[in-house]
Amino acid sequence: MSLNRPVRPPKLCLVCDDFARGMNFDVLTCMSCKAFFRRHAAQAGKELRCLLNSDCIITQQTRGACSACRLKKCLALGMNPALIRSSPKKLKNTTQSQLCDASIEEKQIVSLPQPTTLSLLAKDKSTLTFDEWNLLSNVIHAYDEKNVITAAQKLLREQASLPVKIRAKKMMVFELIGTFFSAVKPFLYYLPHFHSLSFDVRRVLIENNLNGMGALNAMFGAYELKLFGNDSHVRTCYEIYGEEYVKESERLANRSEQNGTLVKMFLTTLAFSTNCSVVEESQITTSTNTSVTSSIALTRIQDVFIIMLWKYLVYQYGYLGAVRHLDHLVKFYLDILNRLNELNSKEHKDMINVIIDQTIHSLTLDD
Amino acid sequence: MSLNRPVRPPKLCLVCDDFARGMNFDVLTCMSCKAFFRRHAAQAGKELRCLLNSDCIITQQTRGACSACRLKKCLALGMNPALIRSSPKKLKNTTQSQLCDASIEEKQIVSLPQPTTLSLLAKDKSTLTFDEWNLLSNVIHAYDEKNVITAAQKLLREQASLPVKIRAKKMMVFELIGTFFSAVKPFLYYLPHFHSLSFDVRRVLIENNLNGMGALNAMFGAYELKLFGNDSHVRTCYEIYGEEYVKESERLANRSEQNGTLVKMFLTTLAFSTNCSVVEESQITTSTNTSVTSSIALTRIQDVFIIMLWKYLVYQYGYLGAVRHLDHLVKFYLDILNRLNELNSKEHKDMINVIIDQTIHSLTLDD
């Protein structure tokens, strides 16, 4: 699964995103995850149990909070307990089936019924493969490259520091909101497979999908930054979009998906989507001449990302939870599109069109 | 806030429900919460930060997972940092404003701007009072007295162990489902204030509300026990209620509120409710002769519990989260009532009526 774009030297821990140095137990991890895995995957003695819903998101910050989910992720990523030398936990699936068999009978006269990890390791069709985890990681980093949330936060602080007149405030709000739409450009730039598409296809995708993607991004960002809790900001939005519209949008933002990884993967599927974001009729008609839907390359990319999304959902939330989350996310996105249809601010629309033009220009030139 | 019923000697930790031994820093807690509070509420040096959404539910099992939320709960319960002797954290709100002032300047030449805990301690109107926390605790224990979930789990295991013929299976399913409705009786029995009502009022409340309460209880239990994941059970339910009805109920159960404390408090408000669960017209008309709604005692009890519920929601999820949770919970309950209206099994209805009669008989006799 080679990428067309040079993605930064992949030296981040696949488990927690901390800096990694080398492969450990078959997976690129940081030192702490390495130690963690050795300690916990070794003996089946203590069954780790999640105190929440077994769907904790593991990051450098949160990895300490739930050992059960951390271990689950380690195993899901393919870390191999058989490579732990001291422990007798054997695993005869891949190349190195021959290990020191003598040490096995030494200390383990205790009970040893450990089906859990084995079943987790079983690489059936519903488990994310190594390549898929890598792809997922690249998607996340494509999004984080721009670091929209931090940038928006910075803008917000600037906005708060200098109390200016209404006209300037409006401009700053536009700048803030525009950030979320502009962020689609670097995201697409670093997104695996995007550059393998033809100029025409890229252009059509940007034309059709950028508005929806930016809006979803903005809603997620507004939720993360609690934008609607910022009175000054909200009042200025009233001026631009009308009070009712803003309040309805706030209700929408409160329903935002909270799992950032999921949002980023969903944005990816939107990026390659051929039948969404029909916000303005004029937009969609401008480009139906090119036969985008018939592009086989595009169809295969869609498949890859949608399968990855679904596997991630199942891994993270279980089958039922996956259904629920996806249902919620799709409905959330559809409501966002509805919201866009009711938007009246000409200034906003003009801004979006400029951003779309810029993005097309930038992403269909060099290769 | 005295209770009419003898509730077990209150020796459970208000923070985590572990066994408590005595008051610590003004609140009834266990030894570990005592130690925890001393260690973390002392110096404002390290700000504890929740790795999730600052709404972790603290129990004996989960208390170790999130220190931030544990401390938050300690403070919300009224534990007093001023009573920590070694630390210079002064607090001049209540009686003992005079403390050893000499020790203050000793070790703390470091910075000391700690507004967070102080603001949390401020006993404004939106914070649960000591009495309310106690009341909440009593409600929880009134529910847990019967331990429905465990009982149902046991029944389920029995059901699975002996493969019997369809008729017997049906009986067992009825027994299982009936458990959730029968559990309302001990709940009401131990529920604070219920016994202060007149016989007539109690009877009408049971007649009107037991069905809805039991159904909510069953949905919550089904969610907790993953009943709809049990194929054998589900198939028998098909026989009784029809496949479509069961599948719709499963979707409903998946939307269940997950916070048990919240469910129990909501059940309490339902218990005293005068205008809900109008499932069958015949039911409500049988008792409109007694002027239930005009009972002042009942109205005041309703107020007490609804205020407590709301304060708990705000404490646990913040204002916005409180709104969302209550909204979700109310809709969930309304949909359950709709579900009951579409129920067709005469056997089920007969069973419920028997349970209602039994409950009335049992709870309007002795006092």
Added chain:
DNA sequence: AGGGAACACTATGTACAT
């Protein structure tokens, strides 16, 4: 009774040897 001190225990992360 309700404070604190001290200890034992566990989990984590890092430095370094193999």
Added chain:
DNA sequence: CATGTACATAGTGTTCCC
């Protein structure tokens, strides 16, 4: 390079003392 070992550090819960 990837493993294990050893140590430093932190958090928790219990026992005991005042």
